[in-house]
Amino acid sequence: MKKRIEGLKKRMEDNGFDLVLLMHPQDVYYYAGTSQPCNLLVSLKEEPVLFVRRAWDFAKQETTLENLKFGASLGDLTKYLSSIGLNKGVLGLEEDVLPARLHRRIKEYFSDFKCENVSPLIMEQRLIKDEEEIDLVKKASSIYSHIHEAVMNNLRPGITEVELATKAWAAARKAGHEGVSVHRRWDGFLPGEGVVTSGENMWKISGYAMTVTGVGKSKAIPCGASDRVIQKGDLVLLDNGLNYQGYHGDIARTYVVGKADERQKEVFSSLLLIMEEILNHIREGIAVKDLYELAVNKASEEGYQEYFQGYGSQKGEYIGHGLGLEVDEPPVVGPHTDLKLREGMILAIEPKIIIPDWGAVDLEDTLCVTKEGCEIFSPVRRKLYEVE
């Protein structure tokens, strides 16, 4: 953690920040080792100070930082800054997540500071994972083997999506899932259970994610498992954000109830080739947009460009995303990301073919970029599983 604070200070210096105030639980956890309600002040000159807003005993026991204060108010922060003679400069705030009203209050308290968005720096630092983080993502990903087993044991004609989802959930929780998939967003919602969907729900792209979403139980929460009764011959998808001690794996597999028919096999085998094309090219140094282009080209070659990553206006320009303390972190693996892969990046790669009035096939693997290629953490084979 000391290294992380040093890394932040270096970035602050390079980008003209004098002071950073972090309030988002995942950022505080990253630098301070606790996700209790805290305000973390990092200045260039002093040791970082953790102002604990609640749950002092927890924060004290958990944090790796040495300077703790009990203080819930913004006044506590400015009083402290006065005491160390830091009264002006550039103040970094997490403006991608901090609500406007709170942001305004902070600006009032820090009226002699100039506020700027510090989240890009933080997310850039979090892009490259250290050994401990990589190990946790690996463990998170391994939870999928228990979900897979639950699917193989319970997926039958007559079971509903929700029933299957709760079987998978129970297995995941028992295997270590923290029970929450963390998203860095203010709107939208995805069920903690992940997406469990089937049949005609496979091509209905609903809600806040441009992917196979499921339709949920009602229009109030229109994603995830529904009460649809699964039938023989159905395609079924499980797509799970798995949280182990704060770090996420994100894995999806497609199943078919009974024997796959010819078209299901054919579409899936094309998807598999697209996935292999992507995975074969992942290594340090490749440009993210080149990776995306390779995937699109392969999808064309297979004859599925029209349905690759959705269809019509419901098409997403991406084949994956970073992840770590949040299920969805930079980079977007897509055509508009100007970035080369580096060792230690964690990615979820998720090609899919979604064909209206037919169905969808989807594969998602979580992996770590290495110098020569990548290490894939998904614990079950990439295949179209026939469940009988």
Place this chain on the structure above:
Amino acid sequence: MKKRIEGLKKRMEDNGFDLVLLMHPQDVYYYAGTSQPCNLLVSLKEEPVLFVRRAWDFAKQETTLENLKFGASLGDLTKYLSSIGLNKGVLGLEEDVLPARLHRRIKEYFSDFKCENVSPLIMEQRLIKDEEEIDLVKKASSIYSHIHEAVMNNLRPGITEVELATKAWAAARKAGHEGVSVHRRWDGFLPGEGVVTSGENMWKISGYAMTVTGVGKSKAIPCGASDRVIQKGDLVLLDNGLNYQGYHGDIARTYVVGKADERQKEVFSSLLLIMEEILNHIREGIAVKDLYELAVNKASEEGYQEYFQGYGSQKGEYIGHGLGLEVDEPPVVGPHTDLKLREGMILAIEPKIIIPDWGAVDLEDTLCVTKEGCEIFSPVRRKLYEVE
């Protein structure tokens, strides 16, 4: 829904707003009947317009509004406003949830408008529920009977908190739970499963809620069920935010594994008296702060003031909260809320006694305020359940 838009326009007029732009899914759902990604524009002069950012087919089918446009960008909104000659005035935004960065972008696009926080007006309107909303809260609350049954059937010495939580979850989902409990907050997290906790975890107040929280599996997500193995004699709490078609019930019951000992009975019977004192006084016209004071006085009379709603610095000044489309809505039922109860308000009342190194007892009921009293929606009796 037409009435809701009229109610909003009335409030806009009374408070000097010319235009309101809503982006938060629950607010959009309240006024437009869809929670798909949309921007809802309500002006004093024109019919409201729903700009659908994604999932057009869903939004079109779901919404009760007539004017729909497909448009994902802020430019689409300002272009439309120009076309109707609305180029300046006071613009209401949801500043309690809108991130600072997005807020700034909106201000750039709407540079001739003065932006103000419209969320208090919206939450004030949402305070009084209509018949349909009350019916959904009732149905949400009834889900607890299935959770209760799962607890009675599965709570035994040797089961872990997480195992019990997944049994309760499966029952709740099967009975209609949408799978997500919606919170209007940017930070913190509570597991969708709710709080399932026991034994020494009962008095460890962790994380973002000042209540019996549970400690979770790790410090990364420090609330909810843990891997603790439940023992004979343990107190066990289930506290669940239940979502039925978008509306929440919030219900908690305390259980004991085996026969309750004398102290457990005694503390619980005091809690029951406090709860009855509160419930007996709820009716249209009573001031929220008087209700709070009655509860605190009763807790004193019973000798538990020190432990009522927590202890030491971990004490919450509240005995309940509003709820509806979100689990936690205004009002806070506490000493700082200047409000009288009105017919149609939905409240969750949750007195608790938390004694360090001993345990905790907790009761939570969801109810609707009526002219003469209240209608309580919780489907299971208030008692300390001995599970053998």
